[in-house]
Amino acid sequence: MAQQQRIYEVMYIVRPDLAEEETERVISTVESGATAAGLTVKNVERMGKRRLAYKVRKFQDGLYVLLTVEGPGGAVAELERRLRVAEQVIKYITVRVDEEQKRLAKIKKIRDSKVRQRPQTAEAAAGAEPAPATA
């Protein structure tokens, strides 16, 4: 099977009752874990403390972290395993984003080309108008 490089978003929730440096350590461990699993970390975004929509492991709040990685699917499975084992991480979700990004880029391209076309057609219409007037 070909090792396809794909882009994934891994959002995980760190338990809220940890000290600041403890949290930082968890985040950096996850990051190094991702690298060890064979993924390249593209971005780490701390989304801050947020109230959970429902209780998770008896916690009402959680620290959301969004990790964007690139690599093969097998490596993501390994990263997920690590997250499952990590006790400070109470929940995680992995979403593949490259296809969506591709789709958005395509839509944007179509839209941009339409925007460019519209003034042209307007000019054409303006150019066509005087013609019947003279005739």
Next chain:
Amino acid sequence: MADEEKKEATTTGGATATATTEAPAAPAPRFGRPGGPGRRPGPGGRPAGRGEGGPRKFFRRKKVCKFCVEKIDSINYKDVRLLQQFVAERGKIVPRRLTGVCTPHQRRLTAAIKQARNIALLPFAARY
């Protein structure tokens, strides 16, 4: 966000409203549409015994897909504000016939809401 839900929940909770009865009423305040949750014409389409026989008295606002109109391309699970508009008080996904979202967008919306539920951004079921 959750507080707001709670408040709403307490008001409806007093009346012991079942989930099925409150579901159609839910999208109305969130959309702020003056037309209310556009009910189907159905039997109510004919105004009761006016006898005038003219065309429908009721003027139903045509529902349009928010995503098509506002050109929102990506329906992302992280965008809780956006998704919340399409979730009823109890956490249910509001059907297309009430919100007017077009089929392709509803499909993406549903997927996004389900992802958001999994990461505790949206509730599976809001507390009563």
